[in-house]
Amino acid sequence: MNIKKTLTLFFLLLTLSSTGCAYRHYLGMHDPSITSSPEIHVDVQDDAECLECHDPQTQAEAPPTNHPNFKGCLKCHNDTP
Numbered sequence: 001m002n003i004k005k006t007l008t009l010f011f012l013l014l015t016l017s018s019t020g021c022a023y024r025h026y027l028g029m030h031d032p033s034i035t036s037s038p039e040i041h042v043d044v045q046d047d048a049e050c051l052e053c054h055d056p057q058t059q060a061e062a063p064p065t066n067h068p069n070f071k072g073c074l075k076c077h078n079d080t081p
């Protein structure tokens, strides 16, 4: 194998492994979790409640979500099942 082929292979693997990471993030392994601010999120159970603070349309003091139409917020945003 010559050096050019080796380098091409190296960069191909690098690209594949890094997009792999981003993809895993998207699949929900490292979502921002409400457990990092438990005092605000204690006893919140319903999507509708989440959106009272996180809907981009409201002016609440909370980071707006870019996916207000998702169902089951807690499936992705609660570290404890």
Ligand code: HEC
Pocket (backbone or CB within 6 Å): 032, 033, 034, 036, 037, 040, 041, 044, 045, 046, 047, 049, 050, 051, 052, 053, 054, 061, 062, 063, 073, 074, 077
């Ligand atoms: C009473 C208003 C309120 C409700 C209800 C609420 N949140 Fe939050 N949320 C906040 C605020 C304020 C912050 C910012 C906390 C901070 O910066 O420490 C926050 C932060 C977050 C974050 C970001 C965490 C981080 O550290 O990046 C996520 C994700 C989140 N909330 C999801 C939810 C989900 C899911 C629900 C419903 C189960 C919910 N929130 C209900 C006010 C609320």
Ligand code: HEC
Pocket (backbone or CB within 6 Å): 025, 026, 028, 031, 032, 047, 050, 051, 054, 063, 064, 065, 066, 067, 068, 069, 070, 071, 072, 073, 074, 075, 076, 077
């Ligand atoms: C399929 C998994 C999934 C579901 C369901 C989901 N989220 Fe998220 N959420 C994510 C991911 C991944 C991120 C981080 C990447 C991004 O900002 O898009 C995120 C980011 C956020 C943030 C931004 C946190 C910050 O620090 O800025 C908020 C707020 C949030 N989500 C709220 C909600 C609310 C409210 C719901 C329910 C209506 C919800 N999410 C449903 C996966 C999900």
